Amino acid sequence: MNKATEYLRACGTFFLTTCDGDQPLVRPFGAVCEFEGRLYFVTNNKKHVYEQLKKNRKAEICGMHKGTWIHVEGDVEEVLRREARVAMMDANTASLSSMYTVDDNLMTVFYFSSGKATVYSFTAEPEVIPF
Numbered sequence: 001m002n003k004a005t006e007y008l009r010a011c012g013t014f015f016l017t018t019c020d021g022d023q024p025l026v027r028p029f030g031a032v033c034e035f036e037g038r039l040y041f042v043t044n045n046k047k048h049v050y051e052q053l054k055k056n057r058k059a060e061i062c063g064m065h066k067g068t069w070i071h072v073e074g075d076v077e078e079v080l081r082r083e084a085r086v087a088m089m090d091a092n093t094a095s096l097s098s099m100y101t102v103d104d105n106l107m108t109v110f111y112f113s114s115g116k117a118t119v120y121s122f123t124a125e126p127e128v129i130p131f
Contacts, residue, residue, distance in 0.1 A: 014030070015062050033090075041109070
């Protein structure tokens with residue numbers, strides 16, 4: 001998982017896709033971390049994206065860096081443990097500290113519980129990173 005996390009951090013901004021019924025929705029994200037060997041991302045539990053992830057656990061992430069791109073696909077699960085939020089904040093303090101605190105009852109984290117990440121380029125074979 002470390003390679004997928006590092007790649008997404010290098011992207012800076014990546015895009016998360018969810019579904020609302022049969023309508024796919026995509027939006028920019030920028031904070032990820034690895035906690036207990038899993039790829040985590042963060043959102044606000046008052047946003048529509050949170051409700052969509054709770055209703056349909058399937059999600060995808062796509063980001064691009066230096067002429068290659070990553071596609072992450074799988075099922076996600078919310079984690080309510082404070083330690084997971086602390087890990088997220090520690091890894092992304094500069095970007096998250098103006099929006100959240102670990103105990104604000106807004107910040108929530110999800111991880112990919114199953115799926116895979118694939119790094120693509122126009123010049124090499126895809127590299128699959130299983131979870």
